[in-house]
Amino acid sequence: xxxxxxxxxxxxxxxxxxxxxxxxxxxxxxxxxxxxxxxxxxxxxxxxxxxxxxxxxxxxxxxxxxxxxxxxxxxxxxxxxxxxxxxxxxxxxxxxxxxxxxxxxxxxxxxxxxxxxxxxxxxxxxxxxxxxxxxxxxxxxxxxxxxxxxxx
DNA sequence: GCCAACGTTGGC
DNA sequence: GCCAACGTTGGC
Numbered sequence: 213x214x215x216x217x218x219x220x221x222x223x224x225x226x227x228x229x230x231x232x233x234x235x236x237x238x239x240x241x242x243x244x245x246x247x248x249x250x251x252x253x254x255x256x257x258x259x260x261x262x263x264x265x266x267x268x269x270x271x272x273x274x275x276x277x278x279x280x281x282x283x284x285x286x287x288x289x290x291x292x293x294x295x296x297x298x299x300x301x302x303x304x305x306x307x308x309x310x311x312x313x314x315x316x317x318x319x320x321x322x323x324x325x326x327x328x329x330x331x332x333x334x335x336x337x338x339x340x341x342x343x344x345x346x347x348x349x350x351x352x353x354x355x356x357x358x359x360x361x362x363x364x
Numbered sequence: 365g366c367c368a369a370c371g372t373t374g375g376c
Numbered sequence: 377g378c379c380a381a382c383g384t385t386g387g388c
Binding site for chain 2: 245246247342343344345
Binding site: 267 | 384385386
């Protein structure tokens with residue numbers, strides 16, 4: 213069992229959107245970074261806990277709790293010329309980009325960055341490190357517990 | 365809109 | 377395989 217923080221732009225898929233989706237489940241399309249892809253491919257397991265994070269918006273922060281509900285499989289948007297995530301170099305026989313299905317479990321109060329920074333147990337969170345841009349990052353058991361406590 | 369930080373690209 | 381140039385991310 214492992215924990216993750218996954219960034220989503222709420223303009224595209226917010227925690228509300230995910231909760232409103234069939235089975236509260238969304239395919240995590242659009243990851244175009246090899247490190248993030250490799251996390252999904254190599255380390256994510258069904259049942260892993262996910263902090264659903266809103267990024268690139270007016271109020272960035274943790275907005276909900278979710279879980280991984282599938283293994284990694286090819287992201288169909290890489291083959292779709294009409295998609296903003298289209299990758300002309302990706303081949304059907306040899307997909308470059310993968311995704312997992314994520315099930316939203318609940319919306320939480322918004323845990324803003326400033327609040328995360330203020331918490332000693334979260335000072336090493338990858339998301340808070342300077343220059344961090346990774347859209348999927350591992351979360352330690354201690355960080356997960358601290359976040360759950362803040363939300364309790 | 366700014367800009368620091370980082371990843372990717374491509375010429376050599 | 378180096379590395380400068382470029383594009384993107386994402387908080388502010």
